[in-house]
Amino acid sequence: MIGQIWSGIDAQVLRNGFRKSGIYPVNRDEVNKDKFDMLKLIQWDEIFLQQRNKEHVLTEEQQGTGRNPKSLVSILLDFFNIKLKDSADEFNSRNTPPEISVQNHI
Numbered sequence: 001m002i003g004q005i006w007s008g009i010d011a012q013v014l015r016n017g018f019r020k021s022g023i024y025p026v027n028r029d030e031v032n033k034d035k036f037d038m039l040k041l042i043q044w045d046e047i048f049l050q051q052r053n054k055e056h057v058l059t060e061e062q063q064g065t066g067r068n069p070k071s072l073v074s075i076l077l078d079f080f081n082i083k084l085k086d087s088a089d090e091f092n093s094r095n096t097p098p099e100i101s102v103q104n105h106i
Contacts, residue, residue: 022030033041070078 018024019027020030022028
């Protein structure tokens with residue numbers, strides 16, 4: 001029975017229902033806030049803000065991992081910087097003249 005009703009509904013009616021309720025495209029201001037229970041609306045806003053703030057605060061350990069991975073360019077730059085530093089250190093160690101100790105011969 002539900003299938004028969006569902007198939008008989010015009011697609012434009014469904015689209016208008018989602019649009020008017022603010023579900024799709026998302027529009028939080030489509031329904032006036034005075035239509036909601038004020039206490040529940042305040043609780044919802046507090047939860048929404050807390051969640052949004054948690055998503056934007058990352059510890060140093062979380063940066064570059066998990067939900068906010070490093071970009072491929074950043075990874076490659078880190079890799080090449082390490083290799084260049086290692087090469088420079090190796091070059092300097094091979095091309096440093098030996099220390100000459102000067103002793104006073106009296």
